[in-house]
Amino acid sequence: MPDIFINQEGDNSNLEESLGPRKNKKMSPSRCFWSGNNLLSSFNYCPQQIDFGNQEKDEKVILLLRKHPIVLMPRILAIVAMALAPVVLIRYPILSFLPSSFQVLSVLGWYLITTGLALEMFLTWAFNVCILTNKRVIDIDFFSLIYKEVSDADIEKIQDVTYKMGGIIRTVFNYGDIAIQTASEVSNFEFLAVPRPDEVAKILQNLRREKGQEREEGREE
Amino acid sequence: MNTIIFGISPWTIIKIFASFAFFIYIFFAIVVVRQVRLMTNTLKVGLEAPLRFLALLHLAFSIIVFLFALFV
Numbered sequence: 001m002p003d004i005f006i007n008q009e010g011d012n013s014n015l016e017e018s019l020g021p022r023k024n025k026k027m028s029p030s031r032c033f034w035s036g037n038n039l040l041s042s043f044n045y046c047p048q049q050i051d052f053g054n055q056e057k058d059e060k061v062i063l064l065l066r067k068h069p070i071v072l073m074p075r076i077l078a079i080v081a082m083a084l085a086p087v088v089l090i091r092y093p094i095l096s097f098l099p100s101s102f103q104v105l106s107v108l109g110w111y112l113i114t115t116g117l118a119l120e121m122f123l124t125w126a127f128n129v130c131i132l133t134n135k136r137v138i139d140i141d142f143f144s145l146i147y148k149e150v151s152d153a154d155i156e157k158i159q160d161v162t163y164k165m166g167g168i169i170r171t172v173f174n175y176g177d178i179a180i181q182t183a184s185e186v187s188n189f190e191f192l193a194v195p196r197p198d199e200v201a202k203i204l205q206n207l208r209r210e211k212g213q214e215r216e217e218g219r220e221e
Numbered sequence: 222m223n224t225i226i227f228g229i230s231p232w233t234i235i236k237i238f239a240s241f242a243f244f245i246y247i248f249f250a251i252v253v254v255r256q257v258r259l260m261t262n263t264l265k266v267g268l269e270a271p272l273r274f275l276a277l278l279h280l281a282f283s284i285i286v287f288l289f290a291l292f293v
Binding site: 039047049050051052053064099101102104105108109112113115116119120123126127129140142146148150 | 232235239242243246249250252253256257259260262263264265266267268272275276279282283285286289290293
């Protein structure tokens with residue numbers, strides 16, 4: 001099943017190569033594979049157009065993660081059902097007891113609420129992201145449109161990365177949860193239902209190894 | 222349903238309630254516009270202009286529905 005939300009540009013077979021140790025090389029988008037301009041990708045490797053609030057000048061985004069779109073499927077189906085519900089009124093005129101102006105108002109109100117729900121769902125999905133840069137791990141969360149939480153931790157402070165995948169749907173669509181333990185103030189980062197958790201863990205491992213090498217060689221900035 | 226209760230038609234009461242509900246909804250639509258601005262300032266992914274337009278469209282739609290409820 002083709003996954004339209006996963007960036008297909010570039011050669012995926014080169015992923016192993018791209019994830020290999022890059023001794024003495026700075027990561028740059030030009031060296032990254034899977035880079036592209038798919039703005040709605042849930043696994044966006046080396047995105048070109050991403051820019052976040054407190055990004056440093058020499059900080060490069062390596063990976064942008066969103067929840068796998070399959071987790072939105074129940075809500076998408078509910079919204080499609082809500083959008084189609086007024087069509088049922090043509091066959092079963094259950095609002096016929098209302099004056100015609102109130103019937104129109106009911107349908108307009110229904111579509112207004114449907115639009116609001118769809119917009120809220122999309123915004124929550126598109127802006128709840130996890131970002132891996134060459135320096136930090138950043139978790140941006142927006143809860144129910146009124147609460148925002150941004151946490152970050154330096155790559156060097158990552159102590160442990162655990163990922164888990166389980167169940168039929170997660171295995172079929174290749175997504176799972178990643179837990180990152182750090183020595184910073186925010187001790188735990190949880191990226192839930194992200195695509196390709198094994199590859200994310202590998203990228204993190206390589207970033208940590210690269211930082212470790214830089215530290216050993218005294219190249220730390 | 223066309224019976225008059227205390228000199229007021231039930232449709233008038235329904236209209237008042239509906240107008241109030243859609244008036245409250247306008248605040249939700251304003252929150253969405255503000256939130257889109259906050260989100261796009263926090264994270265720029267290249268979708269800023271279409272999202273702001275959609276949020277404003279949603280706000281305009283909510284105002285239209287409120288006015289419709291008011292003058293129905």
